[in-house]
Amino acid sequence: MALAIRDVREHDLDAVLALNNAAGTGILATDRTRLRHLYDHAHYFRIAEQDGRLVGFLIAMRQDAAYQSPNFRWFQGHYESFVYIDRIVIEHDYRGHGLGRIFYCDVQSYAEVRVPLLTCEVFLEPRNDQTVLFHGTMGFQEVGQQTMGEDGPKVSLLARELPSFPFVRERYLEQGGLPAEPWLAERSRPADRGVAA
Template identity: 55%
Template sequence: MSIVIRDVREHELDSVLALNNNAGLAILPLDSVKLQRFYQQAAYFRVAERDGNLAGFLVAFGSEADHDSSNFAWFRERYPQFFYIDRIVVASRRRGGGVGRAFYADVQSYAELRYPQLACEVFLDHGADPALLFHGSFGFREVGQNTMPNVNVRTSMLMKELCSYPWVRDTYGGQLPDQPWARARTLADATPSATPRANDP
């Protein structure tokens, strides 16, 4: 069956929280307060559906966001403008089935209309090779390493140039066409009554 990527709905946050906290050591745990803050503030907060079931989620922030991640702060100290993937989680039964690749294609389509670079990190202390290979296959490169305070986790800091951004900036100058696939996320889009968005081109 096809994978559908769409904005999260508020009533799904409990399921998202369970997905996150069952993901293992490669993802930091969340509580409901922080997840609600993600829901209110993230520029990109989408879930994947496969066979009608929640298969994963991805949360990302623009570089201008009020976001308290130490890894986000590391990027902001060094780069003026970027789109930051805070976390991606794929349900264990769906791993290896293309959900992660569908998310990265979707988040890049969103980001390259607005930012010159896409940023994320990979935890290095818990068998990082599959994640590093996955990101390398999408064109990410390591631009440094960071040790996260309080949790003492070492991360590989990854960045990808978004080659379409200069053309979009020069052509549209921040006034993107009013097309469903190009619109920014709003909480109105994320309510249960909103029409789900599939993988628009």
Template identity: 55%
Template sequence: MSIVVRDVREHELDSVLALNNAAGPAILPLDAARLRHFFERAEYFRVAERDGTLAGFLIGMGSHSDHDSSNFRWFRERHPDFFYIDRIVVASRRRGGGVGRAFYADAQSYSELRYPQMACEVLLDEGIIDPVLLFHGSFGFREVGQHVMPETGLRAAMLMKELCSFDWVRQTYGPQLPREAWIVEPRSALLAPRQTGTCQ
């Protein structure tokens, strides 16, 4: 009953959309066009499989992205270089089974080689914040501010986590990481090459 985290495949987008829109009020809804935009542009778009079935997904992007989320812009106005988790969704029947932790471990493994910080937000107006904030706090995320999203009127706690390995990686390897299989960027065949950000 292992959890496999891997890049999303195009034929899975309908299932991903259904998972997102069944996740409840803590996750903003998506339509097919928006999800297609993520598929074509997101730096990190991975799914988790458990027992051969889709158990969840995580979408993320670096601070260089042209992402139009007001939460993303809030972070970019205040921090020069970070990896942003736009959303993580775990199927209701799989919650509490380690899928979320597997995603965050995978996303951090990717991020800490490329960015000094990770960023995400937690909606505060949905009555379920304590377990969600506790989950993020256990991974080292701390609130750095709050933001009211103009598109929804919802208030979000803005969370960031320092990635302590980034400085060592940058000092040791510079912007050119070794071409090892576990280091290659997710979805590299789909996305155009980008310049790696530098720590400021």
């Protein structure tokens, strides 16, 4: 069966949590409460599924999200409009086969019709040269560094300008909005429906 990238559903959250917490030192562990908050508030939360099995996910949010991550807040303090990639996790057996690039192309296609900048961070402690190189080849540039919390790891804060955005802004966003096409629709988030987070 072919690989499918789709919006997360509530029944996927246990599998997402297990995959996240098995990812190793490159991804911060989380718990059900924090993952539920991301589910409720993330603008982009998609999973990769093969043969009914979750093999990866990517979570991202826009600058106005109700999110307290120190890295997200750094970007809020420096940029007016952006999409922030909070985390991407690929199951171990699927790493190195291009799924990360597929996710990054997908989140870019979401972002470039809404904002001028795609942002994220990579850990410098412990340093993972494969991750640093991956982001460089995807067009990201370092725009800052910080230590997470009092004694947390050092991170490199990255941004990528989205060259399609000026065209979209002038042709569509300033002229009444994006066309009503399914592929341009926003994710239906519980927070948008007034569901308590």
